[in-house]
Amino acid sequence: MNVQTTQGMMKLPDAFKDKWFILFSHPSDFTPVCTTEFVSFQKNYEKFKKLNCELIGLSVDQVFSHIKWIEWIKENLDVGIEFPIIADTGAVASSLGIIHPGKGTTTVRSVFIVDNNGKIRTILHYPQEMGRNIEEILRIVEGLQTGDKNKVAMPANWPENEIVSDEVIIPPIPTMDAIKERNKQRESGEISGYDWWFCHKKL
Secondary structure (H helix, E strand, C coil): CEEEECCEEEECCHHHCCCEEEEEEECCCCCHHHHHHHHHHHHCHHHHHHCCEEEEEEECCCHHHHHHHHHHHHHHHCCCCCCCEEECCCHHHHHHCCECCCCCCCECEEEEEECCCCCEEEEEEECCCCCCCHHHHHHHHHHHHHHHHHCCECCCCCCCECCCECCEEECCCCCHHHHHHHHHHHHHCCCEEEECCEEEECC
16 A cells, blocks of 8 residues: 655555554544544654564644644644554555545544564544543553564453453363373462363463
């Protein structure tokens, strides 16, 4: 997909080859909630980069409007927006299915988390009245990367779960022999767990 951005033409996902990226859409430029989100994304940009993850925004507005909005944020809030913003005619938003029903070309406040193979791993949708939680988006990226690397799953509220604390979930196994081995691991203390299907460990 070729897109026009505030940093020139880009092809997605090729522009972020071997990197994760977050594509997040906005109803329109110069809106208060979106402005707070842009500032928060920028202030957390280095955290995303440490996770090998880039950012790219989208709004159904012309590139000139995006540039003016970026200038306004810099002049009034002293925050320089470093990531690109897609200037969409509506084609990109339509292809992603994020045009708000009954509101013309207004886009849904969506988040697409794409991994380093160009595969969409998470889709989040927020109402227009609710700003995104940037820390949660960071948590999802870190959790997905941790899960991929270690072949584990993340419990609720990871890394501060009410049951297993900062430990991760060991996925269940589908054979009787594997279950017997899993139970031996629990009994020896190699891993912790409540049953063969609910085991956890520290990384």
